[in-house]
Amino acid sequence: MTTRSERGDWRLSLPPGVRPYFEAAPLAALFLGISSGFAFSMIGATLTTRLAQHGITKSAVTAFALTFLAYNFKFLWAPIVDNLRLPFIGRFGQRRSWLWALGALVMAAVAFLGFADPGSALSVVALAAIALGVAGATFDIIIDAYRIELLAPRQLGVGSGMSQYGWRIGAAAAGALALVLAQRAGWTVAYVACAAFALPAMLVALVMGEPARHREPARSHGALAAIVAYFSPLVEFLERQGAVVVLAFVLVHKIGDTLANLTLRLLFADLGFTNDEIAFYDVGVGFVALLVGIFIGGIAYARLGMKRSVLISLVLMAVSNFSFAALAAAGHTNLGMAAAIGFENFASGMGGVTVVAYLSALCNLRFTATQYALLSALASIAGRFITGTTVGALIEAIGYVNFYLLTTIIALPGVALFWYMMRSGLADLSIGTAGREGA
Secondary structure, eight states, X not given: OOOHHHHTOGGGGSOTXXXXXGSHHHHHHHHHHHHHHHHHHHTTHHHHHHHHHTTOOHHHHHHGGGGGHHHHSGGGTHHHHHHOOOTTGGGGOHHHHHHHHHHHHHHHHHHHHHHSOTTTOHHHHHHHHHHHHHHHHHHHHHHHHHHHHHSOGGGHHHHHHHXXXXXHHHHHHHHHHHHHHHHHHOHHHHHHHHXXXXXHHHHHHHHHOSOTTOOOOOOOOSHHHHHHHHHHHHHHHHTSTXXXXXXXXXXXXXXXXXHHHTTHHHHHHHTTOOHHHXXXXXXXXXXHHHHHHHHHHHHHHHHHOHHHHHHHHHHHHHHHHXXXXXXXXXXXXXXXXXXXXXXXXXXXXXXXXXXXXXXXXXSOTTSHHHHHHHHHHHHHHHHHHHIXXXXXXXXXXXXXXXXXXXXXXXHHHHHHHHHHHHHHTHHHHTOOGGGTOOO
């Protein structure tokens, strides 16, 4: 029998596969992602463009990439977000108060960067960029924690997909708005206007309230108790059955994919693709394929379950590296580029949902901010380090075809580890309360 509330729910008119995307918590994850993506873009392509237009040397411009290190090491101060109760606004809830405070801090940091003049005080610009990097990375900590605790376990896949959509929208929209406003009103106005992109996440906290699944940590008193509280998230995780295997999987599963993705522009340049071709296939076709992959990833997580959807995504991401080996062997072919880019972005979109949902499910609701910050950093740091230290020389030594074949092989241990975790039951035993508990 249909209840009155069900008859009044417009979502019931939607196809079953689409319906979960329009529930309140996944929609909130979309707006959280928008605010997360914009901060990253402000110290990425937007700042690079601004510095280049001021005639700053290439070596100085590329040095600003070091501001992204805050995103790799944010787990070091994540326990503060989990454990420290903010004065005055802390009474509104641990997650909401931090989200509002950090949103305001990010807005101030973006404005600071906008007022800094690269032409007269590059050191001030560097200081502002570092400040925004730290503020943005800390904003990410609370956004991820709020998202995980807001979503029910069954919504983790769809919610991760909506967060990915939001991140892309926030990064692209803020970057585009900055360029348009800078052309007409200057960079200061552009940055100040873009600071408003922090508001969606802050409004989510106002509308949705404190996450029902949030678990308040025990209050620590004294230096020793504070030290224990700092290391408690890591200790709790290591005490789980098979924790070392799970951490090994998190560390290695993305290395092959990261190595391949960070070198694609080098491949395209050496194969003689023009900027127009790269823009159309890599940015255009790739973006559409990514959006499709994100959508399919959310459905796969809901229909197939966590374990099978993650395994399928890992296999697809490994095979996508092989497609670039085929492109390198074939040479300059637009059809080959479209196929390789489309397949890789589809696989990355699907994996970005299912694997992120799995990492989210690994968290203990008492330490969501710290554990997710640690897991997400662990998942990316190895690939980025190897890329920055050895990849260029490796490509020169063995060529692109063998390099991408090697990245395919490097991706296989992650697939094998997760298959072992499924067979042994560790994939289930390792799940934290975020993947099991409702409100």
